Amino acid sequence: MHPPSLWNWEPGQRVILAALKSPEDCAWVEEPHASPDGERLASLAALAEGGFSALVNGEMWENTFEKAWYPRFSPDGRFTAIVQQDGMWTLAVDGAAWEESFDYLWGTEFSAEGDVIAACIQSGGEYGLCLNGAPWETLFENANQPVLSADGQSSAAVVQLESLKPADLDDFHKGVFGVAVNGEAWDANFMNVWTPTFDPQGKNVAAQVRTSLYDYSIAVNGKKWAGNYGCVWEPRFNPASGTVVAPVRVKGAWGLAQDDQIIWEPRFAQCWHQVISQDGKSIAAIVAPQFGQFTVAVNGKPWSVSLPVVTDLSIARQGEVVAALGCADNRDWRVMVDGRLWDGVWDMAWAPVISPSGGHVAVKVERAGRQTVVVNGRVYPREFTKVWEPIFSPDGTKLLIRALDKDAFLRIVAEVGRA
Amino acid sequence: MGITERLIEDAGLRRGVSLLTPEKIEKTIVAVLQGETGARLKTYAETCMRCGMCAEACHFALSHPGDPSYTPAGKVHQTMSVLLDKKGRVDPDFIYGMAQLAYTECNLCRRCVHLCPIGIDTAYIMSTVRRICHKLGCTPQYMQDTAHSHASTFNQMWVKDDEWTDSLMWQEDEAREEFPGLRIPLDKEGADIYYSVIAPEPKFRTQLIYQAAAIMHMAGVDWTMPAQTGWDNSDMCMFSGDFEVMGRLKRQHFESAQKLKVKRIVMGECGHAFRSVYDVGNRWLGWRWHPVPVIHAVEFYWELIQEGKIKLAKKFPGPVTIQDPCNIVRGRGLQQKLREVTRFLVEGDIIEMHPNMEHNFCCAAGGGVINCGPPFKNVRVEGNAVKAEQLKATGVKTIITPCHNCHGGLHDIIHHHKLGMDLKFLSDIIYECMEKPEA
Numbered sequence A: 001m002h003p004p005s006l007w008n009w010e011p012g013q014r015v016i017l018a019a020l021k022s023p024e025d026c027a028w029v030e031e032p033h034a035s036p037d038g039e040r041l042a043s044l045a046a047l048a049e050g051g052f053s054a055l056v057n058g059e060m061w062e063n064t065f066e067k068a069w070y071p072r073f074s075p076d077g078r079f080t081a082i083v084q085q086d087g088m089w090t091l092a093v094d095g096a097a098w099e100e101s102f103d104y105l106w107g108t109e110f111s112a113e114g115d116v117i118a119a120c121i122q123s124g125g126e127y128g129l130c131l132n133g134a135p136w137e138t139l140f141e142n143a144n145q146p147v148l149s150a151d152g153q154s155s156a157a158v159v160q161l162e163s164l165k166p167a168d169l170d171d172f173h174k175g176v177f178g179v180a181v182n183g184e185a186w187d188a189n190f191m192n193v194w195t196p197t198f199d200p201q202g203k204n205v206a207a208q209v210r211t212s213l214y215d216y217s218i219a220v221n222g223k224k225w226a227g228n229y230g231c232v233w234e235p236r237f238n239p240a241s242g243t244v245v246a247p248v249r250v251k252g253a254w255g256l257a258q259d260d261q262i263i264w265e266p267r268f269a270q271c272w273h274q275v276i277s278q279d280g281k282s283i284a285a286i287v288a289p290q291f292g293q294f295t296v297a298v299n300g301k302p303w304s305v306s307l308p309v310v311t312d313l314s315i316a317r318q319g320e321v322v323a324a325l326g327c328a329d330n331r332d333w334r335v336m337v338d339g340r341l342w343d344g345v346w347d348m349a350w351a352p353v354i355s356p357s358g359g360h361v362a363v364k365v366e367r368a369g370r371q372t373v374v375v376n377g378r379v380y381p382r383e384f385t386k387v388w389e390p391i392f393s394p395d396g397t398k399l400l401i402r403a404l405d406k407d408a409f410l411r412i413v414a415e416v417g418r419a
Numbered sequence B: 001m002g003i004t005e006r007l008i009e010d011a012g013l014r015r016g017v018s019l020l021t022p023e024k025i026e027k028t029i030v031a032v033l034q035g036e037t038g039a040r041l042k043t044y045a046e047t048c049m050r051c052g053m054c055a056e057a058c059h060f061a062l063s064h065p066g067d068p069s070y071t072p073a074g075k076v077h078q079t080m081s082v083l084l085d086k087k088g089r090v091d092p093d094f095i096y097g098m099a100q101l102a103y104t105e106c107n108l109c110r111r112c113v114h115l116c117p118i119g120i121d122t123a124y125i126m127s128t129v130r131r132i133c134h135k136l137g138c139t140p141q142y143m144q145d146t147a148h149s150h151a152s153t154f155n156q157m158w159v160k161d162d163e164w165t166d167s168l169m170w171q172e173d174e175a176r177e178e179f180p181g182l183r184i185p186l187d188k189e190g191a192d193i194y195y196s197v198i199a200p201e202p203k204f205r206t207q208l209i210y211q212a213a214a215i216m217h218m219a220g221v222d223w224t225m226p227a228q229t230g231w232d233n234s235d236m237c238m239f240s241g242d243f244e245v246m247g248r249l250k251r252q253h254f255e256s257a258q259k260l261k262v263k264r265i266v267m268g269e270c271g272h273a274f275r276s277v278y279d280v281g282n283r284w285l286g287w288r289w290h291p292v293p294v295i296h297a298v299e300f301y302w303e304l305i306q307e308g309k310i311k312l313a314k315k316f317p318g319p320v321t322i323q324d325p326c327n328i329v330r331g332r333g334l335q336q337k338l339r340e341v342t343r344f345l346v347e348g349d350i351i352e353m354h355p356n357m358e359h360n361f362c363c364a365a366g367g368g369v370i371n372c373g374p375p376f377k378n379v380r381v382e383g384n385a386v387k388a389e390q391l392k393a394t395g396v397k398t399i400i401t402p403c404h405n406c407h408g409g410l411h412d413i414i415h416h417h418k419l420g421m422d423l424k425f426l427s428d429i430i431y432e433c434m435e436k437p438e439a
């Protein structure tokens, strides 16, 4: 069921599935996946007689397939898996396979609303994307690093435009890579292209490019910035202004450039994963002010607290909250919000979730093999075998906790003030 | 005697050199020396006493007795010393020889640093020479092609995204015949172990993936392999001098593990990849240590054995010898664990080569030398006659070595010197000897 405003936000707990059972006709049941609204729990299942299907709230899909993998719920709550039938690959959505099938299919992606499902395909040795089963008209020698616009109307990937003979250095130097948007290649070749990304409207695409072994830059709709840099990382569009912001390396140090102009002086040992608020006024990025010390900088100013590793940066829509995680060697995880460390040290933590309004932050965490959530710094007073990442109600007053308690699947709506 | 008397034609080096001008050479060398090196390089250059102690360290020098141009100090003398003396004013022909020497006559094995009384790290100097060669566009053709593959596909053998998971599913299918219910779990979030390999495994050494899956299955390990790029932990860009792409590869590797929220990365039996992940690539990205713990297969198998999770149906008939991979013994001190694992698996003696463990001789394939391809095969095979003598002296039939490069290098040495020995990965032996389900 979609959108989240239509979900059941009545506070309290419901048992969706009393027990995870492995039916007798299953050889094994794979890892469980929870639907975004918490109403369904699904797993792929290997059948004793051979072949695969899926269990959704304990009910087996009617169809079975030779193989099934990459189980994912779409944002609108449909359970999908990549499946093989008669040696050909396609996507099964709530048990029904797409009509189209391909020699290979992988990398399922969803539009923000979930109405469009994209995947990479290989057909007769040619590569591209398909949207809701419909392949690009033109396929390529190779296509990777796929990306779907937020509205699902456009898709893009890095494509190889010409063949390379084995160990052919000359042609590689001439540049055989580009970006195809909806199957149509940019009118420009580069030595390498990485991480194409759409603007929020899905109209423009920016990507990292390399024009020689040493010259890195950003290209927008195929047009390279005039400036070259020692290295760059992934560009992001400013949602308000449409400008393109990317980390750039100058004389061995990292900063941020916007439309080829430096906006954060290159003085960091690292700078990446920038995020931008909807009003375009706040830019945050993970930075290393010094070798081995990572933190978050907001509009160029690093937080005073640092840790050996920082990950999972996110920013509130209006920029009022910035949250990230930090750890040392993948242990002793801390939640970092607006420059402060929350109490609590965890064996593992998952990406902070910021409420659509109200500036609340919730984080899934794990300690000693038990999982729970932390909301605005307070630990939810109950531990579970497993929880999924929490989801806020659109008004930010409720939190949906999807959890396995032993083998019961629970759907809990907690009030944020009391969580 | 010197590199100019033994130049070998290589399309990559020739192409690079043909595009050079004296101005470009000088500018590039000065830029690297001033912008990317510090006091360490200068100290090394100024303090070498030319005492010759390091000659005993290097397998190339020992395999060419009486030719000082193969000694560590001799290599520096022919390359970096000239660049420093002439302040980068050297000609394109010089660059050709310098590149050939740095890429094919030094394995960056770091044995010599231990024998130098003042600790000069010739491997570091040679890496800096390679960095300059990369910046000048003068790299051997096959190594450069590997670097191009890394940059374009995030793996070293142009493996396309579908070929990766297709290979894993194929191996999973095959292994299920022997191990009912076996899975190669792809993208399993929160797994204890993220298992990464190098691209030759899905490409043509798929039995290693099969064996790893069999071991994980029988040991009951909670593991996963990534469905997307990041799965290849190898790194020829570290050796070609393309540090920017090296960083890009390591970022992809670590972030794919971080995204899956796994506890640790276990790397297959490869040495150089380990160096790239735990020492060089991670640091270029600004991490002092690795952001996710990285465990080499030797250490992982050692742990499984300690925990009683590997059960043998039989032992492998010895005696055997062990080739210590430089990057995991000198780099990480795994020599004792390697022997403990071997003793657990093998019935009979371990006949040691001498010198061994942290003083071992390199296989001469490491440091990217084998990736320079067919033109330079003889350089490394003839440059490691001492290894052939060492192997022969053991008198055994089986060599265990947990490293892809050591396998490649020793395979050619065994063939060339007609030694008639077999090479084994640890996983070959574990798989062969472990308890398996009743047929």
Ligand code: SF4
Residues within 6 Å of the ligand: B057, B058, B059, B060, B071, B072, B075, B105, B106, B107, B108, B109, B110, B111, B112, B113, B122, B123, B126, B362
């Ligand atoms: S091959 Fe090894 S011992 Fe020889 S010079 Fe290079 S690093 Fe030193």
Ligand code: SF4
Residues within 6 Å of the ligand: B047, B048, B049, B050, B051, B052, B053, B054, B055, B072, B073, B115, B116, B117, B118, B119, B120
């Ligand atoms: S042992 Fe050290 S000081 Fe002596 S020649 Fe070799 S590098 Fe120079």
